[in-house]
Amino acid sequence: MEVYKYTLDKGSKKFLCPNCTQKTFVKYIDTYTENYLPDEFGKCDREQNCNYHKPPPKGNKYYLIKVLSLKEITDKAIKTTDVNGIITIVPKSQILEQSKNECWISEWFLKNSTIQYLTNEFKYNYSNVSGFINEVKQIIQPLPIAPSYHSLELLDKMYNEKQIDHLTEFLKTLFSKDEVFKATQNYLITGTNICWFNSTVFWQINDKEKIHAGKIMQYDRFTGKRVKEPYNHINWLHKAIKEPDFILNQCLFGLHRVNEDYQKTIAIVESEKTAIVMSIILPHYIWIATGSKGNFKFEMLKPIKKRNIVSFPDKGEYNNWLNKATELNAIGFKISVSEILEQTDFENGFDLADYYLSL
Incomplete structure (x- = not known):
């Protein structure tokens, strides 16, 4: 395996993209000095709308x-x-x-x-190449850091407080109370006021029932849309409750449900909300979510490698997910990729729940 001297920063820090000027730019970093390369070397996370990527040249x-x-x-x-x-x-x-x-x-x-x-x-x-060269170096990999997990007691405490959240209230305007109760119970959807009033906690629980994370998001009670103004209302529970030593290691949202029925096909979407909605509309699948388009990858999907999987990328992400599925299928996965949203006239970012709720 080639280990490069320069690599994209794996931290969460983002910079202004030199192309689209949005704060979605990941810089290249020197793996020895841990210093950032000049501002033009990096990759914009807005793959659909910007797609800027300038790596340092190789010798x-x-x-x-x-x-x-x-x-x-x-x-x-x-x-x-x-x-x-x-x-x-x-x-x-x-x-x-x-x-x-x-x-x-x-x-x-x-x-x-x-x-x-x-x-x-x-x-x-690299004597004949000016600037930065992405030279391969043999480096000693640090020992992996053990991930952290939330306690079951914390989940029980927050879940049993029965705090109202706006997303659940919105779902009750679309489906029966029994349908919403069953769906929110299956995914252990929890209301909280920790960051914002009536926000929603999406628990990431793996197939061994270990709690990897709690993602807090706020929704508009009347539209069911995420609150993004004046800033994106999203946070991690471990940050909100001030656990500075917590080592985040995400898993798929809904992964704990895959053991419910080994005969069911697993359906993957990007949004947690979409997984919940679709579990009501099409319950013959087990619905799970990646939580972001970039989480459709081996590390996240490994626990369900032996299962039949159908994925439903958001509009505009079909080719990216198809390419990744092709790579994974070559090593034993069984993933099909639906192009149902690509065949619509909706704008990029439109997801499967939007599609079904518009019918």
């Missing part, structure tokens, strides 16, 4: 080739005989370094030669 790649002999035949070329007895004439311009029994030859030259090289040691030369 030329050279592979180590073991040889039996090296002989200069002209001032511009060297004859090599490798350990397999293959004789090759190599231009000096394609050799980075050489010694008696080995030399570093450029990938460009090797691709067009009969020399076996793909499993050999390699390195990058």
